[in-house]
Amino acid sequence: MMGILIIIGIFLFIILYSNLKIAINFTRYHEDDVITMDFTALYGIFKYTTKIPFIDLVKGHNEIPALEVKTEVELGKNERHIGDNKSIVNIHEIENIIKKYKRLYIRYKTLITHIREKLIISNISWVTEFGTGDAAETAIITGVIWTIKPGLISLVCNRYNSLDIFVNVVPNYNIKTFETSIDCIFRIKLGHIINAGLKTLLVKIKDGVKNE
Incomplete structure (x- = not known):
């Protein structure tokens, strides 16, 4: 025993x-935008990957502007492909999604705040290659991008514990191009998530008892 x-x-x-x-x-590489999200837990035993390789603005039902989104899902260390999904979300559905998440944020604000305080940004990298085809214009705009990037990064990092930050702008004086890659790695102990969930559950139970 x-x-x-x-x-x-x-x-x-x-x-x-x-x-x-x-x-x-x-x-973003040429005209292609790809978003990839990897979730890894239990020392790599559990791994879940979702890719959004395709987002396009289209006309949906009744000519209402909409986003066409293609999603790919992979599971496990070997990134076994388990499915694809293509959906069209119009502007009204996006508004409803935003309202829904606002309600969820208000409802679980304590939980979200606790997790955010324990969340660590172990790595954030933002690299951009830029060129207008004109060397003088490229040099000026590159300087502007260098000014903006650190400010945007600091807005994010000031709210979280951050470890490794890398920012770079690569001017291309020969061709017209815009390519960018943003990598961000968050870490949080599962114990903090479980603890926050239990605290939120206890608060909900107490509130329920008081309302009876």
């Missing part, structure tokens, strides 16, 4: 102190 309890204790310790890693990458 004692041996079983020890094994359970070790297993719980491993879970609570393991990290959930969320890696987000946005890449």
